[in-house]
Amino acid sequence: MSAEIDVLVLGGAGVDTIVYVPGLPLPYADSYMVRPGIETRAGQSGDFVALGVHALGLRTHHLDLIGDDHEGELVRALHRDRGIPLTGFRQPGGTKRAVNLVDPEGRRLSLYDDSRSREADRLPEETVRALARTSRHAHVVITHPCAHTLPTLREAGVTLSTDLHNWDGENPYHERFAYAADLVFLSTTALPDPERTMRRIVERGRAEVVVATAGADGAYLLADGEMTHIPAVTPPAPVVDSNGAGDAFASGFLLGRLAGEPPRRCALYGAVAGAHACTVPATRADAISREELLARAGELTPTARP
Numbered sequence: 001m002s003a004e005i006d007v008l009v010l011g012g013a014g015v016d017t018i019v020y021v022p023g024l025p026l027p028y029a030d031s032y033m034v035r036p037g038i039e040t041r042a043g044q045s046g047d048f049v050a051l052g053v054h055a056l057g058l059r060t061h062h063l064d065l066i067g068d069d070h071e072g073e074l075v076r077a078l079h080r081d082r083g084i085p086l087t088g089f090r091q092p093g094g095t096k097r098a099v100n101l102v103d104p105e106g107r108r109l110s111l112y113d114d115s116r117s118r119e120a121d122r123l124p125e126e127t128v129r130a131l132a133r134t135s136r137h138a139h140v141v142i143t144h145p146c147a148h149t150l151p152t153l154r155e156a157g158v159t160l161s162t163d164l165h166n167w168d169g170e171n172p173y174h175e176r177f178a179y180a181a182d183l184v185f186l187s188t189t190a191l192p193d194p195e196r197t198m199r200r201i202v203e204r205g206r207a208e209v210v211v212a213t214a215g216a217d218g219a220y221l222l223a224d225g226e227m228t229h230i231p232a233v234t235p236p237a238p239v240v241d242s243n244g245a246g247d248a249f250a251s252g253f254l255l256g257r258l259a260g261e262p263p264r265r266c267a268l269y270g271a272v273a274g275a276h277a278c279t280v281p282a283t284r285a286d287a288i289s290r291e292e293l294l295a296r297a298g299e300l301t302p303t304a305r306p
Contacts, residue, residue, distance in 0.1 A: 004134040006058035006258055008158070010123065010149055011141030012046020013064040013088070014096030015071040016110075016243075018282040024103040036283070042071075042078040043285040044096060045163065046141045048244045052251025052273065053139075054084050055287035058258065061085045063131060065121055065145055067094035078285060087127065093118055096143075102282050106239045121145045125152055132156035137258060139163075139250065142177050150180045159183070163250055166190045169197035179205030183257065185250050188214040198222045209263050211253065211270070213246055219271065223263035230264070233271040233300065237279040244285075248277035252293060265297075272296045 017040045021032065043051070046064060054060040062079060066072040066088035072095040079086035093116040101109040121144060128149045132138060133156050140146050140153070140162045153160055162177040164186035178184055184207045188194045191212070198210040202222065210222040211230075218232040252273030256266030276288040276296075 003136045004059065005061045005131065006136050007050075007053045007060050007254060008131050008135040008138040009046050009050040009053075009060065009062045009141070010128070010138060010153075011064050011143040011146040012044050012049070012096075013042075013062065013066055013075050013086075014044035014047070014098065015040060015042050015074050016044060016097070016282070017099045019099060019101050020282075021101045021103055024101060024107050024109055026101060026109075039283045040071075040074070041283055041285060042074040043244070044098065045165075045247055046139075047075065047078060047285065048247035048287075049139050049141075049163075049251055050079070050084050051082060051285055052248050052287045053254055054082060055289055056251060056255045056273075056293065057290040058255065061087065061131060061135070063087045063123060063127065064143075065089050065091035065123065067091045067116070069094050071095035071097055087131070089124060089127075091116065091121065093121075100243055100282060102241055102243065106241045106278060108241065108243050108282070117144050119144075123149055125149075128152045129156055132158045137161065137254065139254065140177060140181065142174060147176055150176060154180065161185065161250065161254065163246060165246065167197075169193075169200070175204075178207075182206055182208050183253075184210045185246065185253070186210070186212050187246060188212045188217075188220070194220055195222070195227055198227070209257075209266075211249075211267060213249055213274070215242070215245075219249070219267060221263055221267045228264060228267075230267040230271055233268075233275040233296075235275040235279050236296070239278045241280065241282040242278055243282045244280070245274040245277040248287060249274035251287065255290070255293070268297050268300065269293060272300070
């Protein structure tokens with residue numbers, strides 16, 4: 001069966017409430033007056049990856065559990081307005097949501113509402129299988145229902161990526177994702193020894209490439225047994241928010257990988273996309289275009305292929 005989807009994104013559909021605070025950590029006080037105003041918008045990890053790869057010209061489909069509630073309608077409207085196909089099954093506990101505190105330097109603290117998920121939550125196996133069979137690649141968000149899709153995705157023969165976010169290298173919950181994916185993203189934030197964790201992912205799992213993002217310090221790429229530091233790219237405008245930067249990095253990397261680019265080139269695409277995301281206010285869900293990404297990457301490596 002021919003591929004109709006370049007990137008199938010599983011999980012991570014939800015809504016964030018954005019609160020700008022004077023600093024992080026936020027000192028205790030009975031109340032704060034905040035500006036800009038508090039806003040709620042659709043867009044969590046899966047939404048941002050779907051938005052990112054779609055903006056880069058890749059055929060995209062998003063699959064997740066979504067509540068029959070106002071927040072769920074925000075998620076559906078985001079996909080509908082951007083032209084991103086969305087298959088949403090009912091989430092009995094309601095749409096996933098979080099509160100993001102954002103400080104003047106663009107740093108973020110996310111408070112996730114863990115009450116929405118249920119042990120019995122599952123994505124329908126036949127739907128997962130049908131979509132995977134027509135996809136070139138699947139990006140799996142580390143939610144409980146998505147963990148149960150991993151065997152079906154592997155059986156379908158689709159390549160997999162995942163983002164472990166701020167994994168500490170020890171929490172066993174993340175291991176099933178880390179060791180099932182061909183491409184693994186994670187943050188260095190909670191890792192005492194990033195290289196050790198990255199090499200363990202390769203040794204114990206299927207990963208061909210592991211990327212650990214490090215914010216303003218760039219990223220670390222492990223490919224073909226070689227560890228390479230990827231410098232950060234200077235953002236094209238002032239940094240206002242780091243929310244979604246990791247998802248943007250993954251989207252840019254996937255553009256390169258699906259085009260057959262070498263890992264370092266893919267990482268450059270990721271760095272360009274991540275830097276752009278840091279210039280987008282948390283209240284908006286915007287992504288860099290393919291044209292802008294390739295132009296910026298071309299400026300940084302003038303002799304490289306466009």
